[in-house]
Amino acid sequence: AQSVTQPDIHITVSEGASLELRCNYSYGATPYLFWYVQSPGQGLQLLLKYFSGDTLVQGIKGFEAEFKRSQSSFNLRKPSVHWSDAAEYFCAVGPWSSASKIIFGSGTRLSIRP
Amino acid sequence: DVKVTQSSRYLVKRTGEKVFLECVQDMDHENMFWYRQDPGLGLRLIYFSYDVKMKEKGDIPEGYSVSREKKERFSLILESASTNQTSMYLCASRPDGALSYGYTFGSGTRLTVV
Numbered sequence: 001a002q003s004v005t006q007p008d009i010h011i012t013v014s015e016g017a018s019l020e021l022r023c024n025y026s027y028g029a030t031p032y033l034f035w036y037v038q039s040p041g042q043g044l045q046l047l048l049k050y051f052s053g054d055t056l057v058q059g060i061k062g063f064e065a066e067f068k069r070s071q072s073s074f075n076l077r078k079p080s081v082h083w084s085d086a087a088e089y090f091c092a093v094g095p096w097s098s099a100s101k102i103i104f105g106s107g108t109r110l111s112i113r114p
Numbered sequence: 115d116v117k118v119t120q121s122s123r124y125l126v127k128r129t130g131e132k133v134f135l136e137c138v139q140d141m142d143h144e145n146m147f148w149y150r151q152d153p154g155l156g157l158r159l160i161y162f163s164y165d166v167k168m169k170e171k172g173d174i175p176e177g178y179s180v181s182r183e184k185k186e187r188f189s190l191i192l193e194s195a196s197t198n199q200t201s202m203y204l205c206a207s208r209p210d211g212a213l214s215y216g217y218t219f220g221s222g223t224r225l226t227v228v
Contacts, residue, residue, distance in 0.1 A: 009154070034216050043118075043204055043219035044157075090156065092216075101147065101172070102217060106156035 002027050004093050006105035014113045015083055021076040021108050023091030034092040034102065035065055044090060047113040050074065061085070086112045117141075120205050120220040128225050133192040135223050137205030144210035146188035147217065148172075148180065151202040163188055164210070195227045 003026045013019055025031060032051045036044040042095060048059025055067040065076045091105040122134040139146065144162050149157040149172075159172030161180040169180050177199060181189045188207075192199055203225050206217035 032216075036216075036219075041222070041224075043221040044206075044217070045219070046216050049216055101159055101162055104149075104157040106154065 002031075002093060002103050004091050004103050004105035006091055007091075008108045009106075010109045010111065012054045012111040012113055013081055016080050019076075019078045019081045019085070019110070021089050021091075021110070023074045023076065023105060024072050025073050025074065025091075025093045026072065027093055030069075032102075033065075033067060035059065035063070035074075035076050036090045036092060036104075037061075038041075038088045038090065038107075040087070047076070063098075081112055083112045083114070086110055118205055118218050120203075120209055120223045122223050123199065123221065125223060125225045127192075127195050127209045127224040127225065129196060129227055131192075131195045131227075133195045133218040133225065133227075135192075135203055135205075135225070137188045137190070137220055138186050139207040139218070140186065141189075141207060141209070142151045142185065143207035143218075144185070145208045146182065147208075148178075148190045149204045149206065150174070150190065151204055151222075157204065160190065192225075195225075197227050199225065201225060 005024045034049045035047040038044045050057045050067045058064050065077050088107045089110045090107045092102045094102040118139045127133050147162040148160045158174050163169045163182040179191045204221050204222050205220040208217050
């Protein structure tokens with residue numbers, strides 16, 4: 001069955017430090033992969049996506065993610081976090097047909113230490 | 115700017131009431147989705163629709179129904195609200211055929227059932 005695992009429920013990093021949020025997936029074929037961000041009280045905003053080509057993808061707000069097929073991972077990174085990056089981050093996989101759905105991980109909450 | 119609009123940001127309803135959550139998108143998307151979001155559980159799919167008057171159950175449809183009479187509007191109905199339906203509800207949409215597109219989300223409706 002298709003699934004997405006975000007092993008870290010909550011991460012705290014210092015402002016200006018680097019960030020890596022982990023995401024592992026289980027999927028039968030080359031997946032479509034996404035990272036979304038949710039600011040407090042808001043809906044989800046697409047940060048970046050991967051579906052083919054270069055395995056390092058750039059997104060908005062200075063984020064990037066690397067697809068590693070051998071590790072079934074799609075980790076999100078940022079070289080230097082800002083206080084405004086405090087939010088919840090969701091990794092997602094799919095869809096695999098035009099009438100199907102995306103599967104979301106359970107999310108990682110990011111806090112920023114001043 | 116394309117948009118998914120949820121009619122209410124906050125709702126407080128009484129146990130046993132029939133509750134309607136409305137979602138409208140202006141992007142001519144075929145697919146629309148209702149999720150609920152609870153701490154530690156991520157996003158769970160309630161229902162989705164891939165065409166007018168078409169609907170499919172998601173992972174947690176019990177206690178909910180949906181209506182899609184027009185392409186742009188997808189309504190979630192709580193037939194008899196219960197306190198365990200207190201949650202954040204997120205609507206999303208996606209165009210058909212663009213599998214890499216990802217979802218566009220609304221800002222969410224935080225429902226409290228008392």
